[in-house]
Amino acid sequence: MTVTVRVPAKVNVQLGVGGLRADGFHDLANVFFAVALGDEVTAEPGEGVTLTCTGPDAASVPLDDSNLAARAARLLAAHHGVTPNVRLHIAKAIPVAGGMAGGSADGAAALVACDALWGLDTPFETLLELAAELGSDVPFALVGGVALGRGRGEILEPLPVAGTFHWVFAVADGGLSTPAVFRECDRLREEAGTGSSDADVPTPDADPALLAALADGDPVALAAALTNDLQAPAISLRPALAETLRAGTEAGAIGALVSGSGPTCAFLAKDAEAAAAIAKSLEESGTCRAAHATYGPVPGARVS
Ligand code: ATP
16 A cells, blocks of 8 residues: 655745744744645555665765654654554655755655555544644644644644635745754844844744735735845845845746745745746746646645
């Protein structure tokens, strides 16, 4: 028996970052948007947990127990008191350390794949709790669509959305470490004299204009409302990203922002044709390693 699960990447159409909390985390107002660009995780019977990976970034994916897919398999097995026996394979299309939650996506996909392979029939609510244990971005990869994440991002509220939005993702050479980008965000706030603790920075909230644009299926309004508090720190660590953003805008994107903690850049297009043209221009611009036209929202991790 082979179980194949498709799982989406995410872009944050809003990423509001609060001050640094005493526990080292930041409060976030995080509007996640699932896009069709995604990974495929296959589960087959095996002995113990073994893992393989293919794709352009496969060499930078850890194949040991630190991989979120392997951790997910072990966590699900431990929850049910069964022995984790599975051969997992990740067909990786999501850029690694790219700010698109690729590792989290594989964790969510492995939960769903192992649940089906082992015939466990775990309730969705329980899968969500296990996902939150694995990492803040994992629950969204199970849910998909568009959702508001609060807290560290793990408390999810699905949001109404109409129609399909067309996106282009420009993949950079090399990744950015998410903790390093948060540290740079704190450093820039200190440097600006505003302070970086949760006493200094107002708790972020979802932008009503952004929520309305999603509910109306209005790409122009969504483009105007895109915000990411991690964009300035990501550009500060990787100044070349400013060139990528400019190249996509010059190619006709109606909105542009760094995806999550970067370095992938996301561009909103007015339709599928425009997205294909923007992707082509970006590849020719030499400001990114590759550019992919895609769309969303799409559902979360599902057996295909
Ligand atoms: P986020 O947007 O959630 O911050 P990201 O997209 O920037 O994440 P990931 O691709 O999830 O970054 O990878 C971050 C690190 O996680 C990698 O450098 C790698 O060491 C580790 N990792 C663990 N499991 C995986 C996986 N299945 N795929 C890719 N990276 C993984």
